[in-house]
Amino acid sequence: MVGVTIAPTPLAMPIPAVSERHMLNRFSFGCTPELAAEAAAAGGPHAWFEQQLAPSSIPDGFAGGMVSWWPRLAMDAADLQAADAAGTLQGLEVSADLVRWTLMRRAFSKRQLLEVMAAFWLDHLHVRVHDFGSWAVRIEHDTLVRRHALGRFEDMLVGAVLGRALGCNLDNSKSTAKHLNENLGRELLELHTVGREAAYTERDVLDSPRILTGYRVDRFNTWDAWYAPTDHWVGPVQVLGFTHANSAPDGRPVANGLLRYLARHPATARRIAFKLCRRFVSDAPSDAVVAAVSQAYLASGTDIAATLRTLVRHPDFELAVGAKTRTPVEECIATWRALGLRPTKPTRSSDFALYCAYQVDAAGQSPFDWPRPDGPPDTGDAWSSVSRLLSAWNLHYRMAGSQLPTTGVTFRTPQSWLPPLPATVGEIIDHVSQQLLCRHATTRLTSVVAQRIDLPATTTIRVFDDLGTWRVARLLAAVLDTPEHMSR
Amino acid sequence: MTDTTTTADAAYGCSDFRVSRRSLLRGAAAITGAAVTTSLIGDVFTQTAYGNVVDGNVMVVVSLRGGADGLSLVVPHGDPAYAPARPSIGVPTASLLAKDAMFGLHPAFAPLLPMWNAGTFGAVHAVGMPQPNRSHFAAMEEVEDADPGSAERRGWINRMVGLMGTPDPVRAMQLGNGVVPTALYGSEPTVALDNLNNLALPAAAGSWATPTRQSLSAAWSGVDTALGRGALSALDVTQRLASLSVMQPPANGAQYPATALGKALGETARTIRANVGARVIAVDCGAWDHHTGLGSIQTGQLRMNADDLAKSLGAFFTDLGTTASRVTVLTISEFGRRVAENGGNGVDHGHGNCMLALGAGVRGGRYTAQWPGLADGNLVDGDLAVTTDYRSVLSEAIAARFPEASLPRVFPGFTPTPVGVF
Numbered sequence: 045m046v047g048v049t050i051a052p053t054p055l056a057m058p059i060p061a062v063s064e065r066h067m068l069n070r071f072s073f074g075c076t077p078e079l080a081a082e083a084a085a086a087g088g089p090h091a092w093f094e095q096q097l098a099p100s101s102i103p104d105g106f107a108g109g110m111v112s113w114w115p116r117l118a119m120d121a122a123d124l125q126a127a128d129a130a131g132t133l134q135g136l137e138v139s140a141d142l143v144r145w146t147l148m149r150r151a152f153s154k155r156q157l158l159e160v161m162a163a164f165w166l167d168h169l170h171v172r173v174h175d176f177g178s179w180a181v182r183i184e185h186d187t188l189v190r191r192h193a194l195g196r197f198e199d200m201l202v203g204a205v206l207g208r209a210l211g212c213n214l215d216n217s218k219s220t221a222k223h224l225n226e227n228l229g230r231e232l233l234e235l236h237t238v239g240r241e242a243a244y245t246e247r248d249v250l251d252s253p254r255i256l257t258g259y260r261v262d263r264f265n266t267w268d269a270w271y272a273p274t275d276h277w278v279g280p281v282q283v284l285g286f287t288h289a290n291s292a293p294d295g296r297p298v299a300n301g302l303l304r305y306l307a308r309h310p311a312t313a314r315r316i317a318f319k320l321c322r323r324f325v326s327d328a329p330s331d332a333v334v335a336a337v338s339q340a341y342l343a344s345g346t347d348i349a350a351t352l353r354t355l356v357r358h359p360d361f362e363l364a365v366g367a368k369t370r371t372p373v374e375e376c377i378a379t380w381r382a383l384g385l386r387p388t389k390p391t392r393s394s395d396f397a398l399y400c401a402y403q404v405d406a407a408g409q410s411p412f413d414w415p416r417p418d419g420p421p422d423t424g425d426a427w428s429s430v431s432r433l434l435s436a437w438n439l440h441y442r443m444a445g446s447q448l449p450t451t452g453v454t455f456r457t458p459q460s461w462l463p464p465l466p467a468t469v470g471e472i473i474d475h476v477s478q479q480l481l482c483r484h485a486t487t488r489l490t491s492v493v494a495q496r497i498d499l500p501a502t503t504t505i506r507v508f509d510d511l512g513t514w515r516v517a518r519l520l521a522a523v524l525d526t527p528e529h530m531s532r
Numbered sequence: 533m534t535d536t537t538t539t540a541d542a543a544y545g546c547s548d549f550r551v552s553r554r555s556l557l558r559g560a561a562a563i564t565g566a567a568v569t570t571s572l573i574g575d576v577f578t579q580t581a582y583g584n585v586v587d588g589n590v591m592v593v594v595s596l597r598g599g600a601d602g603l604s605l606v607v608p609h610g611d612p613a614y615a616p617a618r619p620s621i622g623v624p625t626a627s628l629l630a631k632d633a634m635f636g637l638h639p640a641f642a643p644l645l646p647m648w649n650a651g652t653f654g655a656v657h658a659v660g661m662p663q664p665n666r667s668h669f670a671a672m673e674e675v676e677d678a679d680p681g682s683a684e685r686r687g688w689i690n691r692m693v694g695l696m697g698t699p700d701p702v703r704a705m706q707l708g709n710g711v712v713p714t715a716l717y718g719s720e721p722t723v724a725l726d727n728l729n730n731l732a733l734p735a736a737a738g739s740w741a742t743p744t745r746q747s748l749s750a751a752w753s754g755v756d757t758a759l760g761r762g763a764l765s766a767l768d769v770t771q772r773l774a775s776l777s778v779m780q781p782p783a784n785g786a787q788y789p790a791t792a793l794g795k796a797l798g799e800t801a802r803t804i805r806a807n808v809g810a811r812v813i814a815v816d817c818g819a820w821d822h823h824t825g826l827g828s829i830q831t832g833q834l835r836m837n838a839d840d841l842a843k844s845l846g847a848f849f850t851d852l853g854t855t856a857s858r859v860t861v862l863t864i865s866e867f868g869r870r871v872a873e874n875g876g877n878g879v880d881h882g883h884g885n886c887m888l889a890l891g892a893g894v895r896g897g898r899y900t901a902q903w904p905g906l907a908d909g910n911l912v913d914g915d916l917a918v919t920t921d922y923r924s925v926l927s928e929a930i931a932a933r934f935p936e937a938s939l940p941r942v943f944p945g946f947t948p949t950p951v952g953v954f
Contacts, residue, residue: 215823215824215876218824218875218876219875219876220875222875223874223875223876224874224875225823225824225874225875225876225878225880226823226874226880226881227823227824227880230666230667230880230881234667234670240665240667240670246666246913246914249666369757369758369759408710408711408726409711415597415818415819416597416598416821421711423758424757424758424759425685425712425717425758426711426712426717427711427712427759428712428757428758428759428761428762429706429710429711429712429723429724429725429762430701430710430723430724430725430762430765430766430769431710431724431725431726431727431730432710432724432762433759433762433763433765433766434730434731434732434733434766434770435710435730437733437734437748437766438730438732438733438734440734441734441735442734488750488751489751491750492747492750492751493747495743495746495747495750496743496744496747496748497743498740498743514735517735518735521734521735522747522751525748525751526751526752527751527752527755527757527759527760527763530759531759
């Protein structure tokens with residue numbers, strides 16, 4: 045490489061304003077100069093947000109076509125079970141495929157708001173992907189939640205709770221009048237809807253699973269779902285303010301009634317509003333913003349788009365720039381986006397589109413893998429461990445140096461990160477900061493990065509080899525290792 | 533194994549020293565993130581700045597996550613209502629270990645029977661939170677925050693180690709899981725590690741060590757968030773725990789099961805032996821939410837988990853050898869489970885539970901309980917009533933082993949009652 049100079053890629057677009065970057069960092073998996081240009085073309089952050097609320101209107105050829113990379117995801121549950129029994133595929137690999145597809149969509153879809161909201165709701169209605177008791181039907185939970193992710197929560201709740209995946213995962217599929225299992229009925233109240241603040245009683249908790257009896261699944265076999273009137277618990281029921289004589293063996297209208305009642309309960313509104321604000325505003329959102337969002341949720345009949353509009357227009361949103369710690373999954377995806385990695389159709393396990401699942405796991409978190417039904421924690425406290433920091437810093441360096449992933453991926457060249465040379469180290473750091481962080485380098489960042497590559501910021505770099513490939517990797521990693529990149 | 537409470541307590545004579553240097557060192561640590569001088573003598577790091585007690589007492593808190601079924605672990609076989617409530621999952625009296633008239637241990641505890649007989653393993657029953665809370669998540673947070681009514685998000689372990697001198701991240705650690713638990717949340721720096729093998733900064737070998745470390749310190753100093761504290765702790769730990777990255781075989785022929793708990797307790801033993809200043813180490817033993825498939829004494833999820841717990845703890849104490857004289861283990865779970873079995877060969881969320889106490893200071897070889905009884909009239913919504921607040925058990929352990937930690941500050945507003953397990 046000695047003496048070789050390669051023409052640098054100048055930064056094509058201006059960096060976004062703070063408010064624009066803020067919107068894009070909250071409602072995408074990481075602001076990039078390319079995304080900022082899209083938002084500018086849409087007419088600004090709020091116009092971009094509106095555009096994103098109608099995902100089907102956004103062409104998404106690359107990410108949309110990726111589904112064919114994981115053919116096992118198109119198999120139906122009975123075929124999956126048969127293939128698993130015959131030893132021609134492994135259930136664990138099917139689950140891993142869903143994780144991989146999810147990661148790639150989050151990173152590369154143009155419908156970023158849809159991906160962000162699908163992630164939010166899949167955490168809220170969490171079904172562990174590696175659950176032996178629901179693996180073959182897990183994907184339909186994903187499909188259902190994605191369909192309603194920007195629609196109405198009420199519809200999402202009915203579909204998810206009465207669906208096969210949640211029914212199997214939380215044991216409702218084998219709960220009967222005679223042998224009641226209260227797992228799903230309890231979590232429906234505690235996790236999916238009103239929460240403990242609603243002060244429901246153990247009597248309410250008993251009637252909730254009673255109402256849900258009858259929804260059966262032929263697990264570990266055909267995985268067919270059916271409604272069994274003989275298994276439905278019959279008799280008067282009361283859950284909070286919902287009452288029903290429940291005298292018919294077909295309890296489906298009662299179950300639907302309960303779920304729609306719960307979805308529109310003020311306590312559910314507060315809980316959903318709190319969780320939305322915790323994810324998109326700050327770890328401890330004010331009562332004012334939670335109340336406003338909760339009000340919008342109720343007034344709109346659980347309409348998610350209307351609820352989100354209220355959130356992003358609230359003054360607290362604008363004030364919360366950089367206030368959220370990226371989770372390891374969010375941060376890993378943001379790093380792929382910032383560094384401009386692109387996957388190609390995978391053929392072997394080292395290829396990016398397959399390896400990505402191991403990479404986020406090494407970062408300290410994996411989508412849909414939280415061991416309990418409450419979904420992963422959503423505050424910085426939980427994701428600030430020594431392990432997490434060390435993993436992130438080590439991954440940044442290996443990705444910045446084009447070492448990981450090893451195959452099935454294209455990286456930008458080290459040369460492409462630099463401005464036209466000659467330039468000072470300080471100018472180079474600023475140029476990289478604009479590309480990776482969508483902002484100019486502060487004096488602090490400049491000094492941090494210069495220290496990391498062991499060159500004064502005033503040093504003039506005349507040709508690429510004055511820095512060299514490995515110093516560029518150190519430089520990129522130093523920018524990624526900061527609070528600026530690890531927060532959103 | 534003998535109880536060396538008296539000797540260990542004598543080591544606390546230097547508390548004034550720690551307090552007097554506290555503010556100075558807090559400032560220094562904040563500036564550089566790693567201003568702690570450590571010297572390597574053989575395998576042992578000796579603290580020269582934190583003022584940590586060398587050979588200090590250690591508490592290991594094993595969280596049985598998901599709500600362990602205490603009625604299967606410490607079985608009230610003498611209660612006439614027990615067997616009828618659990619026709620298919622009840623633990624038969626004949627199979628129990630260390631039986632007295634009321635209680636017996638699940639047969640999986642065989643590896644710990646020598647400790648029981650030596651009086652260093654005991655159990656408390658009908659213990660839990662004063663108010664029933666059958667929600668996993670709220671219950672876990674409440675148990676680990678242990679400061680009801682306060683809006684501050686700070687866990688009891690964070691409060692406890694905050695009372696032990698100059699802030700030192702390694703004083704409170706979680707091993708085996710890199711997600712910080714509620715008990716460690718708070719202003720005091722702490723460490724959560726999924727394992728001890730990856731404790732290096734990136735590309736920081738040789739002459740790059742100093743620029744890398746200084747740059748990261750500069751990037752994160754003064755960042756007053758949990759992430760900022762985590763980053764400075766990470767920089768600190770890469771220096772101080774580096775020797776622990778070297779895999780060492782367990783001592784005294786200890787054989788840990790090849791499980792997450794076995795691995796985490798193996799790393800816990802290594803950490804304790806290295807004397808880096810760890811005082812409270814939290815370890816997760818997950819997946820006790822046995823709504824279905826709890827199983828029998830031979831097979832099933834409960835047997836599997838109890839085997840793991842007993843074998844891992846047995847190996848841990850074997851591994852520690854004489855060091856066990858300063859190590860106390862407590863198990864804790866967010867709630868117990870329903871007395872009557874459900875339709876799925878399991879038990880739903882309940883209330884009262886058992887806690888296990890092992891090691892230094894424990895008055896073991898016996899069951900401690902004000903037993904409320906399992907007859908219908910004595911249950912709370914079908915659950916074992918709580919007659920002992922879990923904070924009383926923790927308080928007794930802290931008072932016995934960590935006299936420098938003020939109980940009213942660890943558990944604000946709580947007045948412990950004597951339990952008699954320490």
